[in-house]
Amino acid sequence: MLGELGQLALCFALALSLVMSGAGLMGAKAGAGIHAELARRVATASALGLLVFVALAFGTLVTAFVTSDFSIADVANNSHTLKPLIYKITGVWGNHEGSMLLWVLVLSLYAGAVAFLQRGGERLTSAALGVQGLLAAAFLLFILFTSNPFLRIDPAPFEGAGLNPLLQDPGLAIHPPMLYAGYVGLSASFSYAAAALLVGEEGWARAARPFMLIAWMALTCGIALGSWWAYYELGWGGFWFWDPVENASLMPWLVATALLHSALATERSGAFRTWTLLLAIGGFSLSLIGTFLVRSGVLSSVHAFASDPTRGFFIMVLIVCAIGAALALFAWRAPTLKGGTSFDTVSRESALLLNNVFLVGSTAAVFVGTLYPLALDALTHGQQKISVGPPYYALTFAPIFFALLLLVPFGPQLGWRRGDLKASLRMLSPALGLAAVAALVVLTVASPRFVTGTLAFAVAGWLIGASILDFLKRRGARAAAFAAALAHAGLGVTLMGVTATSLWRSEALDVVGPGETMTVGPYTLRFDGVTQVQGANFQATQAHIALMDHGRVASVLKPESRVYPVEGQEVADTAIRTTGFSDLYLALGDNRGQGRWTVRAYVSPLAPFIWLGALVMALGGALSLWGRLRIRIGAASPAVQPAE
Amino acid sequence: MNAKKRRRLYFAAALVAAGGVLAVAIVYGLGNNVLYFYSPSDLAAKHVNPGVAFRIGGLVEKASVHHGAGADVRFIVTDGARDVPIDYNGVLPALFREGQGVVATGALDTSGTFEATEILAKHDEKYMPPEVVAALKRSGRWKEGGE
Numbered sequence: 111m112l113g114e115l116g117q118l119a120l121c122f123a124l125a126l127s128l129v130m131s132g133a134g135l136m137g138a139k140a141g142a143g144i145h146a147e148l149a150r151r152v153a154t155a156s157a158l159g160l161l162v163f164v165a166l167a168f169g170t171l172v173t174a175f176v177t178s179d180f181s182i183a184d185v186a187n188n189s190h191t192l193k194p195l196i197y198k199i200t201g202v203w204g205n206h207e208g209s210m211l212l213w214v215l216v217l218s219l220y221a222g223a224v225a226f227l228q229r230g231g232e233r234l235t236s237a238a239l240g241v242q243g244l245l246a247a248a249f250l251l252f253i254l255f256t257s258n259p260f261l262r263i264d265p266a267p268f269e270g271a272g273l274n275p276l277l278q279d280p281g282l283a284i285h286p287p288m289l290y291a292g293y294v295g296l297s298a299s300f301s302y303a304a305a306a307l308l309v310g311e312e313g314w315a316r317a318a319r320p321f322m323l324i325a326w327m328a329l330t331c332g333i334a335l336g337s338w339w340a341y342y343e344l345g346w347g348g349f350w351f352w353d354p355v356e357n358a359s360l361m362p363w364l365v366a367t368a369l370l371h372s373a374l375a376t377e378r379s380g381a382f383r384t385w386t387l388l389l390a391i392g393g394f395s396l397s398l399i400g401t402f403l404v405r406s407g408v409l410s411s412v413h414a415f416a417s418d419p420t421r422g423f424f425i426m427v428l429i430v431c432a433i434g435a436a437l438a439l440f441a442w443r444a445p446t447l448k449g450g451t452s453f454d455t456v457s458r459e460s461a462l463l464l465n466n467v468f469l470v471g472s473t474a475a476v477f478v479g480t481l482y483p484l485a486l487d488a489l490t491h492g493q494q495k496i497s498v499g500p501p502y503y504a505l506t507f508a509p510i511f512f513a514l515l516l517l518v519p520f521g522p523q524l525g526w527r528r529g530d531l532k533a534s535l536r537m538l539s540p541a542l543g544l545a546a547v548a549a550l551v552v553l554t555v556a557s558p559r560f561v562t563g564t565l566a567f568a569v570a571g572w573l574i575g576a577s578i579l580d581f582l583k584r585r586g587a588r589a590a591a592f593a594a595a596l597a598h599a600g601l602g603v604t605l606m607g608v609t610a611t612s613l614w615r616s617e618a619l620d621v622v623g624p625g626e627t628m629t630v631g632p633y634t635l636r637f638d639g640v641t642q643v644q645g646a647n648f649q650a651t652q653a654h655i656a657l658m659d660h661g662r663v664a665s666v667l668k669p670e671s672r673v674y675p676v677e678g679q680e681v682a683d684t685a686i687r688t689t690g691f692s693d694l695y696l697a698l699g700d701n702r703g704q705g706r707w708t709v710r711a712y713v714s715p716l717a718p719f720i721w722l723g724a725l726v727m728a729l730g731g732a733l734s735l736w737g738r739l740r741i742r743i744g745a746a747s748p749a750v751q752p753a754e
Numbered sequence: 755m756n757a758k759k760r761r762r763l764y765f766a767a768a769l770v771a772a773g774g775v776l777a778v779a780i781v782y783g784l785g786n787n788v789l790y791f792y793s794p795s796d797l798a799a800k801h802v803n804p805g806v807a808f809r810i811g812g813l814v815e816k817a818s819v820h821h822g823a824g825a826d827v828r829f830i831v832t833d834g835a836r837d838v839p840i841d842y843n844g845v846l847p848a849l850f851r852e853g854q855g856v857v858a859t860g861a862l863d864t865s866g867t868f869e870a871t872e873i874l875a876k877h878d879e880k881y882m883p884p885e886v887v888a889a890l891k892r893s894g895r896w897k898e899g900g901e
Binding site for chain 1: 758761769772773776779780782783784786787788789790791809821824825843844845846849888
């Protein structure tokens with residue numbers, strides 16, 4: 111029953127998406143006639159209908175997981191009655207079929223929001239709905255033909271196969287929806303950009319701005335959550351591995367960041383018109399490529415659920431069509447757009463241009479590093495298998511991004527069209543002082559001393575100092591005016607965390623028996639043996655490790671090694687004690703007999719700053735968004751722009 | 755040439771130069787920092803100098819795992835045709851098992867032992883690292899559906 115309901119909802123959704131694309135494109139074309147008006151209403155209504163039916167299909171699948179309806183193959187393969195409720199729900203997107211349905215749900219949510227908000231002119235909105243409808247139709251076809259989550263199995267098994275225990279984790283439960291809200295959210299900018307090319311409308315950047323901001327914030331949080339999960343769950347103490355799947359989410363983020371900045375200039379002074387359109391197309395294209403990399407099984411990763419070649423082929427055809435059509439449209443229509451006004455060499459526009467050059471350059475470095483191994487493998491028919499690791503990114507990505515960070519503080523201080531570099535430098539000079547202080551503090555406190563570490567802290571001080579000055583300068587302004595300062599300060603916070611954790615992490619690896627001690631960094635740890643603990647659907651071996659302070663027990667940490675009998679797997683559960691400025695991180699290793707265990711311990715200075723900074727960046731985005739929506743709701747002073 | 759045109763020309767020249775620097779960095783970075791993957795048979799066929807980092811993968815030979823002092827562990831990786839001894843000082847991944855797939859990163863020492871700096875095992879029961887599957891297929895030891 112549930113299966114049929116979900117299946118039916120998907121079919122209705124497909125029909126509505128086709129109506130939506132047809133009506134949307136017609137409504138964009140026909141101008142002011144009565145037919146055009148009707149087409150636009152049909153497009154709006156079917157966008158909302160699409161959302162309702164996709165949500166119904168998704169709700170059906172969630173119900174099937176919650177009630178453990180094992181007559182549905184997807185549930186039987188990926189769930190189990192003994193799983194805690196939360197992991198029954200999150201298990202919906204812990205597999206290929208369910209995660210593709212989530213993908214389409216997010217796409218429909220954005221379609222619904224575009225239809226509901228009606229930002230920009232009515233022709234622009236209509237065309238954007240048309241493009242969004244085409245995307246929805248393509249992915250619904252993909253789901254129905256290659257990845258149907260509602261397929262039945264007969265006879266239904268009594269029990270399901272369970273979910274990969276690595277995925278049974280609260281951090282990972284919200285990571286995919288968050289990441290998708292960002293990834294797929296770029297579809298709205300893509301649709302608006304394509305719509306702008308179709309109708310020759312120039313106000314698209316302002317219309318699409320809230321969607322860009324939401325997508326960028328979600329992507330920022332999603333990447334941070336994924337990195338945090340890798341940090342505490344994988345037990346290696348690392349937070350970023352330059353894994354192709356991580357890169358697949360980083361590339362859209364870099365381009366989305368470039369887009370946010372470039373669109374600002376387009377909106378304000380009409381500069382970079384065509385370039386901003388290209389970025390909007392490129393951002394979503396990288397999302398699609400990322401989806402292909404992750405979903406087609408070409409990568410070996412915890413994310414690669416599917417290894418069905420027809421799926422990979424289908425997604426590849428879909429990507430080639432979407433990107434190809436968008437670029438063709440761009441090549442055809444972009445030359446007809448008017449050029450922007452001119453600006454001085456020293457101006458806000460120039461700063462935003464440099465921002466874009468650096469961001470796109472760093473994206474190119476990540477792109478080559480991610481795809482070169484795959485290309486080489488394909489070209490040599492599997493004879494040459496290589497992997498590209500951190501040293502490559504340290505040589506290419508890091509210097510570009512470093513140069514970008516160095517220039518960030520100038521942007522918000524330079525005037526539009528014509529800026530005054532000397533005045534900006536004078537205004538920013540106290541930040542140079544903070545940079546010097548940060549460098550000196552690092553030189554005295556941290557050992558060993560690193561040139562790169564000192565420079566990185568100086569830049570972090572420069573970024574945060576400049577943000578504080580910017581705050582003071584804009585005192586009394588509306589909240590949205592502080593968005594850039596907040597986001598840029600977040601960059602500085604993350605930079606400190608990344609640098610300190612990478613350069614000054616202490617590590618210890620010991621085999622210890624009951625009562626024996628080990629030291630890591632400034633800490634002395636006493637191993638007090640292990641106990642067995644019964645979890646909801648796992649059996650855990652829990653170590654008791656006392657953190658000693660002058661012979662007394664300051665606190666007890668309990669890293670675990672969990673066995674999930676249903677899935678037949680073992681997963682480490684780390685114990686982390688944080689002071690906010692440094693993490694003590696323990697992972698329990700192998701049993702060496704006679705009560706002796708290997709224990710891995712790290713002290714990661716400033717590790718929490720990595721994710722705190724990302725949160726601050728996202729808050730900056732939220733401030734900007736709030737300003738936008740408030741202006742729209744209040745509609746009192748549409749002419750006044752938030753000084754971002 | 756007016757000022758605006760000259761400025762555009764300078765900008766284009768700077769962009770080309772920046773692109774050139776980026777391209778050189780990427781090519782240089784790829785040339786010196788990629789890790790090749792070899793199966794034990796590949797390793798026997800090629801001559802890899804000690805100290806050159808690469809990745810090796812195959813199955814952990816049954817009854818070959820020996821724990822030494824501290825966290826030291828030794829085992830043998832095989833693709834059915836050739837074996838390579840591996841030495842590792844660290845915590846083995848939770849899914850490390852004899853008879854199952856593993857990928858190690860490291861370099862050979864002068865005696866021909868692979869000194870691993872990182873060991874990756876498969877993520878779950880259904881999953882085998884694709885490199886290992888390919889290596890087993892090449893040595894004829896791969897069976898569809900696992901062991």
